[in-house]
Amino acid sequence: MTIEAKLRDGGLSQSDVVNLKRRLFLKRGLSLSALTLLSGCEITNTGPVDGFLRMISRMNDGVQAALFRPNKLARTFPESMVAPEFRFNAQYGADSVPTINPATWRLELAGAIANKQPWTLEELRALPQTSYVARHVCVEGWSMIGQWGGVPLRALLEKVGADLSAKYVMFRCDDPINYSSGWDVASALHPQTILCLTYAGRPIEPKFGAPMRLKSTVKLGFKQPKYITSIELTNDFRGGYWEDLGYNWFAGV
């Protein structure tokens, strides 16, 4: 009979208890030595180390901006390769995604933009649309091919008289965690960066950001917010939800 079984059914003898104590002692000893061994890793999330690593991450932002090719289009694929059911990924479950009324939804414009008149969904749909089949790459390591359609962000920014010499674009969202993400303007003006309204030819579903999300081929997935309600052009550096938590800010692919 194992000690575990005796523990469960009762009937532990004196020697069993001693045995258990020895086991616990050994286990503690092992964890302690493992901790000493890994002290180099346990410092990971402390202020100075995390701060130093984040500083290098900011340096990498500069390197990525220098490597960015504004006119380099990502590879596109035939429609037959589009995933029929795309992978859902969010900080909250699929059952708590916001359901936004498309009739009352507005896209607010802020910052260095001449015409800040909010946009309705109908107005966005009336603009010239584009669509592509491309690979979506997640910071977690997975990737998937999908088909996204909508308004090129560049077209909208030019239409509303945005100051394209500004440094940053900030996207803010109406979701349970007040998601947001700040971009460099060059990536925002890339031809494959769109205000996405459709997936595989149909309006995007609530769990993928309905009524409007950002879609791009030049950034990782977490830089492409869903449920966007405002766009701001600014020269002040803007982080974002995951960026402020230590994920790389530029996150270009």
Place this chain on the structure above:
Amino acid sequence: MNAQSEYVILHPRVVPYAHWCWALGVIILIGSGWQIYNQEPIFAFFTFPSWATIGLGSYESAERAHNDIGLAGALLWHFAAMWLLFISLTVFVIYGFVSGHFRKHFLPIWPSQVLADLLAALRGRLDHRLGVRNAVQKLLYVGALLLMLLMLWSGLVLWKPVQFEEIGVPLGNYEGARYVHFFGMAGIVLFIIVHVALTLLVPKVLPPMITGRARRSAVAVQAQGDA
């Protein structure tokens, strides 16, 4: 003056510098890479034990600092250590070609010689003189160098599958590069195991890799005066 006659330069300074940059950089890259792998395993049945990874810290501290289960910390380490490898590898490869180091010490590698030296080593009869690399060593070192270059290549493709799309094609683009990066890592881990085991068997090779120097009497005649 006396020290000069007693010691010879076994490794030109760049060699130990590069070696220890790689040792540190590669260990951080492997440890943090394992943690990154665990977030989205290529093989559903296989993940790395978190005590062997770098960047998680603990689940509590990762959640506090990054609101995740260790990915951000691991990515921060990975994309910092990549510079250590990138710079030391670039400097060493340029040095190796320009100075003739590769030509002199690594090439040529004849398969027959590798086989002969391997058999001799297994019988315990391979003479190990400082300053002379046998064919098995040459093959291992060139292999490790090429593996590091492959990791750099596939790493660039994973980092920038769109900006570096052209160099991604031979590796099977983003998804292909994930496999190349994984198996390249496995190859480097194998190399490290063999490399450390051999160093433990012949510990006299370790001090020169730190100081760059060795006693003249311990160094093979043909390597004396060599830089």
